[in-house]
Amino acid sequence: MCVEVAKNWRSKRRKDRYYRKAKKEEYRSRAAYKLKQLDHKYDIIGPGDDIVDLGASPGGWSQVAAELTAPSGKVVAVDIDRFVPVEGVQFIRGDIRSEAVAAKIVALLPNGADVVLSDMSPNISGNYPYDHARSIDLCEHALEFASKILRLGGNLVVKMFYGDMSGGYVSTLRTRFDEVYLTHPPASRSTSSEVYVIALGFRRWEASPRNASSGRS
Numbered sequence: 422m423c424v425e426v427a428k429n430w431r432s433k434r435r436k437d438r439y440y441r442k443a444k445k446e447e448y449r450s451r452a453a454y455k456l457k458q459l460d461h462k463y464d465i466i467g468p469g470d471d472i473v474d475l476g477a478s479p480g481g482w483s484q485v486a487a488e489l490t491a492p493s494g495k496v497v498a499v500d501i502d503r504f505v506p507v508e509g510v511q512f513i514r515g516d517i518r519s520e521a522v523a524a525k526i527v528a529l530l531p532n533g534a535d536v537v538l539s540d541m542s543p544n545i546s547g548n549y550p551y552d553h554a555r556s557i558d559l560c561e562h563a564l565e566f567a568s569k570i571l572r573l574g575g576n577l578v579v580k581m582f583y584g585d586m587s588g589g590y591v592s593t594l595r596t597r598f599d600e601v602y603l604t605h606p607p608a609s610r611s612t613s614s615e616v617y618v619i620a621l622g623f624r625r626w627e628a629s630p631r632n633a634s635s636g637r638s
Contacts, residue, residue, distance in 0.1 A: 439608050443481070449505075450481035452540060454608035455617070456578075457485055463602065463619045465576050469493045471534045473526055473570065474510075475517050475563055476541030478502040483510045486538065497529050517541075518562050526570065533572040539563035539579040542615075549614070553584035560590055560618070567623070568597065577620040587616075594620045 439451035448454075460466050466489040474483045477498035486496045487509040496510045499522065504512045511529055515522035541563065543555035560579045567577045577598070581587060587603075594601045599622030609615055 448481050448484055449479040451608060453481035453485050455540075455606045456482045456538070458606040458608055459578060459604070459617055459619065460485075460489060462604070462606075463621065465578060465619065465621070466490055466536050470536050471495045471530050471532075472497070472536045472538065473530070473534050473566075474498045475537065475539040475566070476500055476559075477512070478504045480504060480507050480510075482538055482540055483507045486510075486536075494535075495530065497526055497534075499526065517566055523566055523569065526566075530570065534570045534575060535572055536576045536578070537563065537567040537571060539577075542580060542582075549582075550584065553582045553614075554586060556580075556582035557584075557586045557590055564590075564594065564597075571623040573623060575623040577618075577623070579618045579620075581616050581618055582614050583616045584614075591618065594618065597624065598622050599624055 437451065439454050443451045443453060466472065466486060468490060470490045471494055472486045472490055474486055474496060477483050478500040480498065483496055483498045484507055487507060490496060491509065498504060498507070498510050498512045499517055500514065501516050504514065506512065513522060513525050517523065539559070541559045543552055543559060546552055560581050563579050564577065571577065581590070591601060591603065598620040602619040603616050604619060605616050
């Protein structure tokens, strides 16, 4: 990023109302308000839910998840980058595509999870078809992991760069969840191609103790 572009980017960020709001309310990123808005609209997280936050750094979503599931739920945050500790959140550093990392998460939540969140995003190359394909790949890994750990009735939220591969991914979700929605929360920038896919009511039965019951009534 050249000096002039960097200056313009920082100037726009300082003027962004969600950026300023996050600073004032001590959230680590403006993305915290995306999850707040999604949860307000779709009732994704309930008190006492056990939650996995994929692509968690810098921690804005983990902060919100910990608030929403308090006082008795658990939040496990996962990222390949460093993560400054968040109260009430357990962190695993690693790549969710690794079986060893997935096994560590399952060990922390042996009875499964109620919610899997994924705000994962590929490094932007500027080639949108390529970035879209890489985004879908991350979405598919999030779904693969969610299918292993979600309790019956659980929920999944994933960020997606929308494009021609989105329809196939959404169709797959509809075979495993009762309700699937695509949305662009107000906190997302109007110029952004990101959408959030909300999948509610995991229904794929597996003969596993962690799928035997849901934390939701």
